[in-house]
Amino acid sequence: NAGVTQTPKFRVLKTGQSMTLLCAQDMNHEYMYWYRQDPGMGLRLIHYSVGEGTTAKGEVPDGYNVSRLKKQNFLLGLESAAPSQTSVYFCASSYGQERGPRMGTDTQYFGPGTRLTVL
Amino acid sequence: DQQVKQNSPSLSVQEGRISILNCDYTNSMFDYFLWYKKYPAEGPTFLISISSIKDKNEDGRFTVFLNKSAKHLSLHIVPSQPGDSAVYFCAASDGDYKLSFGAGTTVTVRA
Numbered sequence: 001n002a003g004v005t006q007t008p009k010f011r012v013l014k015t016g017q018s019m020t021l022l023c024a025q026d027m028n029h030e031y032m033y034w035y036r037q038d039p040g041m042g043l044r045l046i047h048y049s050v051g052e053g054t055t056a057k058g059e060v061p062d063g064y065n066v067s068r069l070k071k072q073n074f075l076l077g078l079e080s081a082a083p084s085q086t087s088v089y090f091c092a093s094s095y096g097q098e099r100g101p102r103m104g105t106d107t108q109y110f111g112p113g114t115r116l117t118v119l
Numbered sequence: 120d121q122q123v124k125q126n127s128p129s130l131s132v133q134e135g136r137i138s139i140l141n142c143d144y145t146n147s148m149f150d151y152f153l154w155y156k157k158y159p160a161e162g163p164t165f166l167i168s169i170s171s172i173k174d175k176n177e178d179g180r181f182t183v184f185l186n187k188s189a190k191h192l193s194l195h196i197v198p199s200q201p202g203d204s205a206v207y208f209c210a211a212s213d214g215d216y217k218l219s220f221g222a223g224t225t226v227t228v229r230a
Contacts, residue, residue, distance in 0.1 A: 004162070031216055040128075042121070042208060042220040043163070050216070058217070090162050096216060107153065108218060110162030 002026055004111035006091050012117045013081045021076040021114050023091030030096030032074035033058070033108060034066060036087040043090065049074055050096060081118045089114045122146045123211050125221035133229050138196040140224050142209030145190065149211040153218070154183060154194050157206045166207070167194070199228045 004025045013019055023032065030051050035043040035058075045058030049068040063085060065077045074093075078085060092108040124143045132138045142152075150171040155163035169176040169183045169192070176183050182195045196203055209221040 033217075035220075040222055042123075042125075042222040043218075044220075045217060048217065092162075094216065107165050107168065110155075110164065112160070112162045 004091055004093055004109055006089075006111040006114050008114060009112070010115050012119065013078075014119050015082060017081050018077070018079050019081065019116075020078075021089055021091075021116075023074045023076070023093075023111060024072055025074075025091075025093040025109070026072065027093060027095075027109065028071070029093035029109070030071075031094045031108075032068065033092045033094075034064070034074065034076045035090045035092065036060065037090060037113075038087050046076065046089075081116075083118045085116065086118045087116060089116060120145075121219075121222070122149075123209055123219045123221040125207075125209055125224050127224050128222070129225045129227070131227045131229060132199045134201060135198045138194075138199045138203065138226055138228070140194040140196075140207050140209075140226070142192045142194075142221055143190060144192075144211050144219075146211070146213060146219070147190070148213040149219075150214060151212040152183070152185060152192050153210045153212075154181075155208040155210060155220075157208065157223070163208055196226075199226075201228050201230065204228045 007022045033048040034046040047066040052071040055066045091111040094108045153168040154166040156166045157163040185192045206223045208223045210218040
């Protein structure tokens with residue numbers, strides 16, 4: 001049981017390049033999330049998904065796109081990278097409503113992170 | 120505007136003593152609160168949570184206190200151990216399964 005995994009762990013991009021970050025979870029979680037962590041800002045939600053085939057915008061969605069074609073995978077794409085997107089990106093997953101309301105469904109499990117530098 | 124605030128960026132405590140981490144929130148709709156712990160180069164891991172129907176939740180050395188009227192919660196670690204040195208994030212939910220995080224407090228436990 002690997003939990004939540006992210007690839008790649010590190011990446012350096014030039015301004016204008018594109019890339020896709022992959023998140024995979026083996027816990028059969030319904031909900032998945034992408035966050036970015038910047039110094040002094042905590043974790044900010046970029047996009048999230050409440051089930052296969054669904055996506056929704058979070059707090060800071062501009063410049064990012066996501067897809068959830070399979071329940072276990074959640075992809076984060078940068079179409080044209082900018083230096084402002086230099087950050088550490090975390091994926092997370094949670095059970096969602098399957099387990100019923102308030103039964104620990106807000107507990108999110110995080111991946112190890114991807115450190116992205118845009119030059 | 121950040122709805123969850125951790126006003127102390129860092130905390131240094133001697134091994135064996137109590138660590139107290141504070142968190143304030145502004146959204147009165149928040150009804151579920153969590154603390155996460157993060158080591159360098161790793162993702163955050165869930166530590167302890169509390170529902171708004173309680174004012175205290177305890178799990179071993181970790182206790183979370185909630186004061187709804189003050190919109191304030193705190194995490195107590197007793198006794199503090201070297202392995203507790205990490206960044207601690209406070210998070211809150213208003214029931215829609217998204218979490219709002221604070222900026223984090225870096226705890227250093229001195230031997």
